Amino acid sequence: MLSDTERQEIEREIVHYPRARAAVAEALMVVQRHRGWVSDEAVRDVAALLEMTPDEVEGIATFYSMVFRQPVGRHIIHLCDSVSCWIMGQETLLEHLQRKLGIGFGETTADRRFTLIPAGCLGACDLAPVMRVDDDLYGHLTPAKLDEILERYP
Amino acid sequence: MTAQASLERLVAGAQPVVRDSTDKTQLLVGIATCALAGGADKMLAALEDAIEKAGLQDKVEVCKVGCVGRCSLEPLLEIRQPGKPPRMYVKVTPEMAEVIVRRDLTGGEPIPDWLIDKGERTEVAGPGHEADLVNKFTRDWDHLDFFRRQFRVALRNVGRIDPESLDDYLSVGGYRALAKVLDEMSPTDVIACVKSSGLRGRGGAGFPTGLKWEFTYKAQGDEKFMICNADEGDPGAFMDRSTLEGDPHTVLEAMAIAGYAVGATQGYIYVRAEYPLAVKRLEIALEAARQAGLLGSNILGSGFSFDIELRLGAGAFVCGEETALMASIEGKRGMPRPRPPFPAQRGLWGKPTCINNVETLASIPPIILQGAEWYASIGTETSKGTKVFALAGNVENTGLIEVPMGVTLREIIFDIGGGIPDGKGFKAAQTGGPSGGCLPAQYLDTPIDYESLREAGAIMGSGGLIVMDDTNCMVDIAKFFLTFTQDESCGKCTPCREGTKRMLEVMERITSGHGEERDYERLARLGKACQRAALCGLGQTAPNPVLSTIRHFRDEYDAHILEQRCPAHKCKELVRYQIITEACVGCGLCRRNCPVHCISGEPRKPHLIDQDICIRCGQCYEVCRFNAVERA
Numbered sequence: 183m184l185s186d187t188e189r190q191e192i193e194r195e196i197v198h199y200p201r202a203r204a205a206v207a208e209a210l211m212v213v214q215r216h217r218g219w220v221s222d223e224a225v226r227d228v229a230a231l232l233e234m235t236p237d238e239v240e241g242i243a244t245f246y247s248m249v250f251r252q253p254v255g256r257h258i259i260h261l262c263d264s265v266s267c268w269i270m271g272q273e274t275l276l277e278h279l280q281r282k283l284g285i286g287f288g289e290t291t292a293d294r295r296f297t298l299i300p301a302g303c304l305g306a307c308d309l310a311p312v313m314r315v316d317d318d319l320y321g322h323l324t325p326a327k328l329d330e331i332l333e334r335y336p
Numbered sequence: 337m338t339a340q341a342s343l344e345r346l347v348a349g350a351q352p353v354v355r356d357s358t359d360k361t362q363l364l365v366g367i368a369t370c371a372l373a374g375g376a377d378k379m380l381a382a383l384e385d386a387i388e389k390a391g392l393q394d395k396v397e398v399c400k401v402g403c404v405g406r407c408s409l410e411p412l413l414e415i416r417q418p419g420k421p422p423r424m425y426v427k428v429t430p431e432m433a434e435v436i437v438r439r440d441l442t443g444g445e446p447i448p449d450w451l452i453d454k455g456e457r458t459e460v461a462g463p464g465h466e467a468d469l470v471n472k473f474t475r476d477w478d479h480l481d482f483f484r485r486q487f488r489v490a491l492r493n494v495g496r497i498d499p500e501s502l503d504d505y506l507s508v509g510g511y512r513a514l515a516k517v518l519d520e521m522s523p524t525d526v527i528a529c530v531k532s533s534g535l536r537g538r539g540g541a542g543f544p545t546g547l548k549w550e551f552t553y554k555a556q557g558d559e560k561f562m563i564c565n566a567d568e569g570d571p572g573a574f575m576d577r578s579t580l581e582g583d584p585h586t587v588l589e590a591m592a593i594a595g596y597a598v599g600a601t602q603g604y605i606y607v608r609a610e611y612p613l614a615v616k617r618l619e620i621a622l623e624a625a626r627q628a629g630l631l632g633s634n635i636l637g638s639g640f641s642f643d644i645e646l647r648l649g650a651g652a653f654v655c656g657e658e659t660a661l662m663a664s665i666e667g668k669r670g671m672p673r674p675r676p677p678f679p680a681q682r683g684l685w686g687k688p689t690c691i692n693n694v695e696t697l698a699s700i701p702p703i704i705l706q707g708a709e710w711y712a713s714i715g716t717e718t719s720k721g722t723k724v725f726a727l728a729g730n731v732e733n734t735g736l737i738e739v740p741m742g743v744t745l746r747e748i749i750f751d752i753g754g755g756i757p758d759g760k761g762f763k764a765a766q767t768g769g770p771s772g773g774c775l776p777a778q779y780l781d782t783p784i785d786y787e788s789l790r791e792a793g794a795i796m797g798s799g800g801l802i803v804m805d806d807t808n809c810m811v812d813i814a815k816f817f818l819t820f821t822q823d824e825s826c827g828k829c830t831p832c833r834e835g836t837k838r839m840l841e842v843m844e845r846i847t848s849g850h851g852e853e854r855d856y857e858r859l860a861r862l863g864k865a866c867q868r869a870a871l872c873g874l875g876q877t878a879p880n881p882v883l884s885t886i887r888h889f890r891d892e893y894d895a896h897i898l899e900q901r902c903p904a905h906k907c908k909e910l911v912r913y914q915i916i917t918e919a920c921v922g923c924g925l926c927r928r929n930c931p932v933h934c935i936s937g938e939p940r941k942p943h944l945i946d947q948d949i950c951i952r953c954g955q956c957y958e959v960c961r962f963n964a965v966e967r968a
Contacts, residue, residue, distance in 0.1 A: 198645050200685065203667035207650050211609075232667075245669045245826075246650035248609055264571030265766070265816055266728040266802050274953060277931065302653050302824065303571040304610055307728035307800070308407035308735050309373050317612060321373040 184227045188212055192231060202232045206242050210249050219250040247299070255290045255297040257335040260314040263287075264303035267311040275311055278325040282332075295335070339518040339636035343511055346628055350503035354399045354496065361396045361441065364414040366495060368403035368581045369613050370735075375429070376411035382430030383413070386437035396441060402582020404473070404495030406482065407735040409452065415440065421460050422476045424452040453480055469509050469702055472496045481751050482733060487714065487740045489722045490538075490698035491575075494582030494736075499617050502624040505585040511630050513704035514589050517596055518638040521704075523553055526597040530700065533708035534720030539565055539656075539693030540771065540797045541873065542719075542786040548690060551680035552598035555688035562591055562600040562642075563665075563684065563691040566607035566614070567649045567656040570769030571820065572800025575724040576694035578736050580607065580614035583698070584621035588631060588644060590697035593704065595642040598690045603644040606661050609651065618646055653824035657872045658691045660826070671828045672872035693798070695724050715741030719785030723799055727753050730760065730805035746780040749803055760805040764888075768797025770817045770824075771877030773884025774810060793884035795877065809906035810889040811896050815843040817881035821874065832875025835866035839882060848909040851897035859886065905967050908952040912968050915956075917942040919964035926956035926965060 184192070195208040209232060213224045220243055229239040243249045261276060279298060283291050290297040306312045309321025313328075320331055354362060365371070365380050380398070387396050404412060409426035413436065416422045423446050425436060432450060440446045448455030457479050468475070470492045477483035488494075497504035505511070517526055531546025552560060564587055568576040580587065591603045607615055622644060625631040633641040647665050654660045655670040662684045664670035683689020699721060703711045712720045719741040725748060728734050732754030739748060745765050749755065756762050764774040773794030775782075782788050786796050804813065822836040839862045842855050863879030870876045886893055895901045902910040915926070915935075920942040927935040927943055934950045937943030945956070957965040 199667075201667070204665060206667040207664070208648070211648075211650065234667075241669050242667070246652050248651035264820070265769075265813070266572045266800075268816055269729055269802070269804060269808060269813070277951065277953065281931065301610065302569060302651070302820070303573075305568060305574040305577045305608070306369055306373065307572050307574055307726060307802070308370050310728060310734075312373070314610075319369060319373045321370070 184213070184224070184231065185216065188216055189231065192228070196232075203234050203238075206232055206234065206239060207246060207249075210239070210243055210246075214250060219253050247302075253290070253294075255294045257296050257316055258314075259296055259298050259332075260301040260304065261287075261298065262304045262306075262310070262312045262314075263300035264307070266303075266307035270310040272311040275313070275323055275325065275328060278328060282329070296332070337637055339515040339638040340512075342629070342636040343506075343515040346511075346630075347506050350506045352504040352507035353397075353498040353501050354401065354504055355507060358397070359418055361392075362416045363396060363398045364401050364412075364416065364495075365398060366403050366410055366412045367400045368578060369611075370403055370407035370578075371410040371412065372613070374410040374427075378430050379411045379413070379428050379433050383433040383437065386434045387441070390437055390442050392437070392441060400498055400500070401496065402494040402499050403578050403736065405486075405491070405578075405736040406452070406733065408733060412452075419460060421457045423455075424477075425450050426452050453477075469705060472508075482737070482754075485739065485743070485747060485752050486737050487722050488738045489702050489711075489714075490579065490586075490695045490724055491582075491736065491738045492702065493586065494578060497583065499582050499584055500620050502585060502621070502628060502630075505583070509701075509705065510585055511589050511636075513701035514592050514596075514630070515636055517593050517704060518636060518640055523597045523599065526593065526704070527553060529708045530597070530703060531708075533703045533711040534715070535696065535699055535703060535711065536719065536786065537693060538695035538699070538723065538798065540570075540768065540795065542796060545692060545696055548680060548692070549594060549597050551678065552600075552688050552690040555681050557688040559602075559687050560598055560600040561684045561687055561689040562595040562598060562603040563658075563661070563689060564591055564603065564605040564694060564697055565656065565658065565661060565691050566605055566611075566694050567661060568608060568611075568694070568798065569653040569656045570771070570798045570800050572726060572728050572766070572769050572802045573798045574726045575736055575799050577608075577611050577614050579694050579698050579724075580611065581617055584614075584617045585625065586698045586701060587618075587694055588621055588625050590692075590700035591644060592631065592635065592642045593700055594690060594692060594697065596640055598688075600690065601641050601643070603642065604647050604665055604684070605644060606647045606649060606655070606665060609648040615646065615648065622646070652826075653820075654826045654872070654874055657874055660872065661691070662689065669826075671826045672874075674871060695799070716783060716785045718787055719796075723784070723796070725799045725801045727801055727803065729766075729802040730756055730808075731803040732757050741785050742783040744781050744783055745775065748784075748801065749780070753803065756803065756805045758805075760807060762803070763806045763808055764804045764810060764813075766794075766802040766804065766813070766881075767800070768795035768877075768880070769800045770821045771795060771873065771880055772797045772800075773880045774804070774813065774888060775884075776888045793880070793887050795880070807904055807906075809902055809904035810885045810892050811843070811847055811902070812904070812906045814882045814885040815840070815847055818843055818878070821878040825875065825878070829869075829871035829875060831866045831869040832871065832878060835862050835870070835875070836878050838862055839866070839879060843882065846893070846896050847902070847907040849896070849900040849907075851893075851900075853897060855897060856886065856893070859883070905954070911952050911954075912947070913950060913952060913954065913957055914945055914947075914966050914968070915943050916964050916966050919962055921962055921964070923961070925959050925961065929955045929959045931955060 195205040
C-alpha cells in the first residue's frame with residue numbers, strides 16, 4: 183500500500199503532464215525516496231494509481247539504472263565508470279573498493295552500509311576520477327582519500 | 337506597453353549581486369559542482385567568518401557565481417575592487433581564505449604566489465568592454481592564454497553572475513532578446529535570423545537549428561512542444577551541466593524564444609538526475625521567471641504564453657537520443673524509434689516538437705541581440721560560431737572552454753589546455769565520446785569543424801575532448817568505449833544489441849592475446865553493419881572508437897594481434913611484472929605497496945612476485961627506486 187504522503191507526492195507529479203502515466207518514473211522515485219527501493223508490491227501499487235499494468239511499470243523500473251528493484255545499503259556509492267575517469271586511474275579505485283568492502287558493482291555489504299554502483303558518467307570529468315556517495319561528489323580520488331571519505335558515512 | 341518597456345521596468349528595479357557599479361569590494365566565489373567538490377563551501381564559510389571578524393561586512397560583498405572554466409584550480413576566489421585590476425586566487429583553502437582577508441583585504445597587500453597570474457597584471461583594463469554581451473572575461477584576463485584564446489558566447493555569463501539571481505541575469509542583458517522578439521519580430525523573422533546565423537545543433541549531430549525550427553513551425557498541429565535536451569550523458573562532456581549551474585535563465589529565455597518561433601506554448605527541460613545542483617538552480621530560475629512575468633501566461637504583457645516543466649532522467653544514456661527522450665517523457669521505456677517521422681512532424685504525444693540542446697539554446701539570445709551576421713562572422717565556412725569543449729583526461733588545465741570554430745586541436749590542448757602533464761607525450765585526442773573517434777598527433781593542426789572531424793574519423797559530438805598521453809593503449813581505450821555502448825545499448829534493434837556485443841568479444845580476445853588477423857575484417861564488417869542498420873545514433877556511431885583507432889593506430893593493433901604484446905603495457909593479460917634478482921636490494925617497498933600481498937622476501941634479500949596472485953596493477957613498478965621491477 184502506498185502511504186498517504188507517497189500518494190500525495192505522486193499526484194503532485196501527475197498534474198504536470200497531460201497523461202498520468204508520464205509521471206511513472208517520478209512515481210517510482212517517490213517510492214524509492216521513502217523506502218530506499220522499489221518492491222514488487224510498490225510496482226503493483228504505482229501501476230494501479232497510474233492506470234497502467236504492473237508489467238508496464240516493471241518495464242520502466244528495470245530500464246532506468248537509478249530505480250533500485252532490490253534493497254540497497256544505507257549509502258550508495260556511485261563510482262564513475264566513464265572513460266575520462268578510467269584513464270585517470272579509476273580501475274585502481276575500483277580494485278581498492280572491492281577489496282575494502284568485499285563487494286563488486288551492484289552488490290551491498292553484509293552490514294548494509296554501502297551499495298556500490300557504476301555510473302555511466304557523473305559529468306565531472308574535470309575532477310576525474312570521481313565518485314558520488316549519496317548526494318556528495320568527490321573528485322581527484324586516490325585510495326587513501328577514498329578510505330578517509332568512506333569513514334564519514336557510518 | 338511593449339514587452340521591451342515592461343522589461344525595462346524590471347531591469348530598473350533589479351538589484352544584481354555582481355555588478356560593476358559599486359564602491360564595495362566584491363569577492364566572487366565559484367560554487368558550481370567542480371568548486372564544491374574542491375571544498376568551496378568550507379572555504380566560503382571560512383571567508384565569511386574572517387570578513388566578519390575583520391569587521392569588513394560593510395565594505396566587502398561575497399558573491400556566489402558559476403564556474404569560470406578553470407575547474408582544476410578550484411576553489412577560485414576573485415577579488416574585484418574599483419580602480420584596481422581584479423585578482424584571482426586559486427586552490428583556496430579555508431586557511432588561505434583567512435590569510436587573504438587579513439593580508440589582501442585588510443592589509444592591502446595581495447599575495448602574488450597564490451594568484452592565477454602571480455600578480456602579473458598591475459593595471460586596470462581600459463574602458464570599452466563594459467557593455468559587451470559576450471567575452472566578459474577578455475577585459476580582465478586577456479593576459480592569460482586560457483582566457484585570451486577563448487570566445488565566449490554560450491558561456492558568456494557563466495562565472496560572471498550569480499546564477500540564483502534573476503536580477504543578475506537582467507543586469508547583463510538577460511531577457512532582452514525575448515522582449516525584442518516579442519515586440520519586433522514575427523516567428524518567421526526569428527527563424528530567418530537563426531537560419532542565417534548558421535547555428536547548428538551543438539548536441540552532436542550538427543543539424544541546422546533554424547531549419548529544425550522552420551520544420552516545426554510549418555508542421556500542422558493544434559499543439560506543439562519545445563524540449564530542451566539536457567540529458568548530457570556523453571562521457572567526457574559537462575558543458576551543459578556548467579551552463580545550467582552557472583546561467584540557467586539563458587536556457588529559459590532561449591526556450592521561450594524558440595517556443596514563440598515554432599508555435600509552442602509548453603516546454604520541457606529533460607535534465608539528468610545526476611546533476612542535482614543544475615536541477616536546483618533551474619527550479620529557482622523557473623520560479624523567479626514566472627514571478628517576474630517572464631514565463632507563464634502573457635509574457636511581458638505581449639499576449640504570448642509559454643511555460644516550462646522540468647523532467648528528470650533516471651539514469652539511461654540512450655535517453656539523450658531525441659526519440660528515446662520523448663518516449664521517456666511520455667512515461668514509456670526510453671527507447672528510440674525510427675525516423676522519419678521526425679519530431680518536428682510527430683514528436684511528444686504525437687505533436688510537432690522541437691528539441692534543442694542546452695548549448696545550442698544558450699547561443700540564441702546573443703544571436704538575436706547582436707544579429708545573425710555577427711554570429712556567422714565567427715567560425716568557418718560550414719561551421720559558424722563557437723563551440724564549448726570540456727577538456728578532460730591527461731591535460732594540464734582540465735575545465736571548460738569556448739572557442740571559435742576553426743581553431744586547431746593544438747591550440748586547444750597546448751595553448752589553452754596547457755599541454756600534457758608530467759612531461760609525457762601527446763598520443764590522441766578523443767572527441768565525441770563513445771560516438772566519436774581518437775585522433776593522433778597528425779591531426780593536431782586540423783581546423784576543427786563538423787566536416788573536418790568527420791573526415792578524420794571522429795565527430796564533433798557534444799564537445800567532450802579527452803586528451804590521452806603516450807602511456808595509454810589505444811586498443812584498450814577502444815575496448816573500453818565499446819564496453820560502455822554495449823552496456824548502454826537499449827536492446828531494441830539487433831544491429832546495435834548484437835553488433836556491439838560481438839565487436840566487444842573480438843576486442844576482448846585481442847586485448848587478452850588471442851587476436852587473429854581475421855579480426856580486422858570481422859571488426860570492419862560488424863562495424864559497417866552497425867553503422868548502417870542500427871536504429872538510432874547510439875548504435876550508428878558505436879563502432880567509431882574501434883574503427884578510428886584501427887585507422888590511426890594500426891601498429892598498436894598489430895602488436896596485440898601479431899605479437900601478443902601491448903606496447904603501452906596497459907592490457908593486463910599481456911603484461912607481466914617480475915623482479916630482477918641482481919638489482920633488488922630487498923628494501924621491501926614493493927612488498928608493502930602491493931595491494932594483494934603477492935610479493936615476498938626477507939629484508940635485504942631479493943624479493944619475488946607470485947604471478948598467480950599478481951593483478952598486474954604496476955604498483956611495484958611505480959614505487960621501486962632501484963629499477964629492479966621489470967615490465968614485459
